[in-house]
Structures are given as structure tokens and as C-alpha cells.
Amino acid sequence: MNQILRNCLYYGASRVGELPFLRSRLAARAAIILFHEIQRDCQSELMTGTAVSLFEYSLDWLQRGGWSIVSLDECLEKLARNDRSRRYAVLTFDDGYRDNVSVALPILERHNAPFMMYVPTGAPTRTMQTWWLGLRKLFLSRDKVAIDALGRQFHCSDIRSKTSALTEVTRWVHQDYRRGAMLAPTFKQNGISLAALNDEYFLDERELGILARHPLASIGGHTASHAALATLDEPSARAELADNRGYLENLLQFPVRHVAYPYGGFRACGPREERLVTEVGFQTAVTTRQGRLHDHTVNHFALPRIGFSSRSGFTARMSGIIEVVQAP
Numbered sequence: 487m488n489q490i491l492r493n494c495l496y497y498g499a500s501r502v503g504e505l506p507f508l509r510s511r512l513a514a515r516a517a518i519i520l521f522h523e524i525q526r527d528c529q530s531e532l533m534t535g536t537a538v539s540l541f542e543y544s545l546d547w548l549q550r551g552g553w554s555i556v557s558l559d560e561c562l563e564k565l566a567r568n569d570r571s572r573r574y575a576v577l578t579f580d581d582g583y584r585d586n587v588s589v590a591l592p593i594l595e596r597h598n599a600p601f602m603m604y605v606p607t608g609a610p611t612r613t614m615q616t617w618w619l620g621l622r623k624l625f626l627s628r629d630k631v632a633i634d635a636l637g638r639q640f641h642c643s644d645i646r647s648k649t650s651a652l653t654e655v656t657r658w659v660h661q662d663y664r665r666g667a668m669l670a671p672t673f674k675q676n677g678i679s680l681a682a683l684n685d686e687y688f689l690d691e692r693e694l695g696i697l698a699r700h701p702l703a704s705i706g707g708h709t710a711s712h713a714a715l716a717t718l719d720e721p722s723a724r725a726e727l728a729d730n731r732g733y734l735e736n737l738l739q740f741p742v743r744h745v746a747y748p749y750g751g752f753r754a755c756g757p758r759e760e761r762l763v764t765e766v767g768f769q770t771a772v773t774t775r776q777g778r779l780h781d782h783t784v785n786h787f788a789l790p791r792i793g794f795s796s797r798s799g800f801t802a803r804m805s806g807i808i809e810v811v812q813a814p
Contacts, residue, residue, distance in 0.1 A: 514778035514806060516561050516574040517553075519544065520791040523583045523687075524590040532622055532649045536795075538589060544800050545597050548575050551804075557600040557704055558744060558770065565782045577601040578772060578791065580708060580746055582609040582689045587697055594702055603697070604746035604772075606708040607733045609688040612681045614712050617666035618656060619683040620673045625652045628676070635668035663714035663749060691737060698738045706744035707731050707768065714754040715747060715762070723759065727766040743769040750774030750791075760787040776803065 523535030548555060554572040556564070561574045577594070579586045582605040594601055608614025624631055629643040631651065636658055640651040659665045673680065689697065698705045709715065709726040710733070718726065727745065734742045745763060747755040750773040763771045770786045777790030794800040 514573065514780050515565060515570070516576070516779040517804060518558070518561075518576040518578055518772060518779070518789055518791045520772075520774060520793040521577065521579045521586075521590070522581060524579075524585050524593075526585075526589060529645050530626075532625060532645070532652050533795075534618075534622060534652075535583075535585075538593075540795075540797060540800070541590060542593055543797055544794075545577075545593065545599060547801065547804070549597065555597065555599040558602050559704075560600075561779075562770065562786065565779060565784070568782060578746070579603045581606065581712070582694065582708075583687055584689055584693075587689065587693065591697075591700075598702070600702045600704070602704045602706055602744065604706040604708040604744075605689075605694060605734065606712040606748070607710040607730045608712060609684060609708075610691045610694050610737075612684040612688075612690075614680070614684055614688075615666065615670075616680050616684055616687075616712075617659065617669050617673075619687060620669060620678050620680050621652055621655055623678050623683060624673070624676055632672070633669070634672060635665065660749070663717055663754065695738060698740070704744070705734060705738060705742060706746060707734055707742050708746050709748055712748045714749050715759045716754050716756055720758065720762070724762050724766065727762055727768070731766060731768065743767075744772075745770070746772045747774075755788075760785070763787050778804075778806065 521536055521541070523531070524538060524541050525531050525535040526538055528535060528537045545555070552573065553575045555575050555577060558576045558578070561576045564574055577599055579590070579601060582603060586603060606614055625640075625642060625648045629641065631640045631642065632638075633640070633655055636655060642648040642651045659669075694705070697703050707727065707730045710729045711726060713726055715723040715726060731742050731745070745768045747759060752775070755773060760771065764787060770789060772789045772791055774793060775788070775790045776793065778792065779789070792800070792803045794803055
């Protein structure tokens with residue numbers, strides 16, 4: 487869908503969803519909200535994360551609207567007890583970005599807001615093949631970019647054209663997650679080190695250990711290499727989950743009971759992955775499938791989350807009207 491049309495839909499839906507009679511009919515019991523990077527200057531990062539202003543707006547909106555921001559464990563416990571005294575929001579951050587601590591944590595502390603960070607082994611160990619960071623660096627550093635695996639050449643001399651090109655290549659990778667590995671020769675030709683980018687963008691083991699002791703923080707798994715599990719054979723997919731859990735528990739010295747599927751859509755995880763998660767010993771798994779939690783019968787191994795990139799997108803999704811608009 488064209489971005490302008492999408493923004494118009496979200497804006498209209500957000501206003502309609504605020505009507506009292508619809509709010510009561512569409513009200514959810516809880517919602518799990520998805521973040522990645524929290525950026526002070528989104529333009530300089532080609533609009534790849536959440537702006538500080540939008541992050542603060544979302545927390546203010548929740549608390550003004552009577553949502554109680556709680557840990558994932560508390561949220562699911564409230565749902566299990568059919569506690570209808572409040573609506574509950576869970577804040578989650580995927581991948582373990584440094585700015586989750588340097589930028590987001592002071593805001594979270596100000597709001598006394600618990601949060602979950604899902605961490606893949608390859609982030610703190612600097613071994614993850616972060617093709618998305620490589621692409622960002624490539625487009626930021628050059629006005630002419632050839633993506634041989636895609637058979638495309640991009641001429642992009644300003645932030646808008648760079649952002650558009652990055653979005654196009656990212657969408658191409660997401661159509662088949664194995665394409666990320668096909669970008670390695672391009673990165674090598676352009677002198678881009680994914681290990682160096684990992685070091686720049688992700689918490690290291692010492693920093694993660696410090697964060698894990700913060701009273702607001704919980705740490706969950708995110709597989710060993712951030713692979714789309716559905717693209718792997720079963721032994722490999724199980725190892726991705728088990729090795730990541732073992733690594734984090736050894737590093738942090740406490741149980742790791744929750745996990746987020748990398749990518750998290752229907753092409754990246756399904757019933758097989760839900761079974762593997764339970765076999766490895768995780769108690770919950772979150773996806774990137776859009777949705778809120780309505781009652782205790784929710785599947786704990788395919789929990790939906792709310793992702794958004796604008797104020798209107800956030801309020802439209804939290805109001806529930808988008809679920810109605812997009813329903814088949």
C-alpha cells in the first residue's frame with residue numbers, strides 16, 4: 487500500500503477508534519508493543535527505528551489512557567486470573583541495541599515502565615550477520631549503490647532517495663530471508679564489516695549483564711544467529727533456540743523463559759517452531775503478527791505484538807479499529 491494512503495488510513499482509523507461506543511466494543515485486555523532502535527535522529531539512520539518523540543508519545547498515551555505498563559509475566563498472570571480491573575501493556579525491544587539503554591532507559595525509568603529485551607547470541611558476541619545494518623551503512627555512505635544479488639543499481643544522493651532504496655532492498659530480503667546471505671559479497675566489495683557494525687549498534691556482554699540486573703528489565707531469547715527458523719531444518723532450528731537459551735542463562739546466571747521469533751511473520755515461524763519452543767523449555771514466544779490480547783485463551787507460543795511507525799499508526803492499532811479494517 488502506498489505510504490501516504492496508509493498514513494491516511496491510520497489517521498482516520500485512529501480518530502474513529504477513539505469514539506466511546508467503539509472503544510468499548512473493540513477494547514482489548516492487553517497488548518504487547520514492539521520496538522527495535524530508539525533513535526535521537528531517525529533521518530540520519532534512514533528512518534530505521536522509532537523516534538524519541540514517538541516513543542515518549544506512546545508511553546504517555548498508554549498512561550493517560552489508563553493502561554498499566556507491566557512485565558510480560560505479570561500481564562499473562564493477570565489474563566490467566568481474568569483480572570479486568572485494568573488494561574495491560576507490555577513493552578518489548580528486539581535485538582539488544584545500545585540505544586535501548588542510552589536513549590530509551592531514562593525514559594522508561596521516568597515512567598517506571600518494565601520492559602523485555604529479546605537478545606540473539608550473535609549480537610553481544612559480534613557474530614550476527616546483520617545484513618540490515620550493512621545495507622544501512624552502504625546507502626548512507628554512497629550515492630551510487632549496486633546490489634548485484636538483486637540486479638539493481640540505485641542512484642541516491644539525498645536522505646529521501648536513500649531511505650526509499652533501503653526500503654526496497656529490505657522488502658526484497660523479507661520475501662525470502664535466505665537472501666540476506668547473498669548480500670555478503672556486496673558488503674565485502676564496499677569494505678563494510680558487519681562485526682564492526684555489531685560492535686557499534688549492540689550491547690556487549692558486560693553491558694547486557696548490567697542491564698539484566700536493572701529492576702525494570704527482563705531478558706529473553708532471540709535465537710543464536712537471528713535466523714528465520716522456518717527456513718531451517720528441524721535440528722538446526724532447535725539448536726538455534728536451545729543454544730541461545732543456554733548462552734544467555736550462562737552469561738546472566740538466571741533462567742531465560744521467554745523468546746521472540748526473528749522476523750516473526752508467518753513465513754518465519756509456524757506450528758513447528760511453536761513446538762520446538764516448548765521442547766527447548768521456553769514458556770512464551772512472541773511474533774511480529776499484529777494484534778492485541780483479548781483473553782486468557784491466547785496462544786502463549788504465538789503471541790501477537792503491536793508494531794508502528796507513526797502516532798496515528800500507534801493509536802489506530804491500539805484502538806483495535808485496524809484489526810476490523812484488515813479482517814478478511
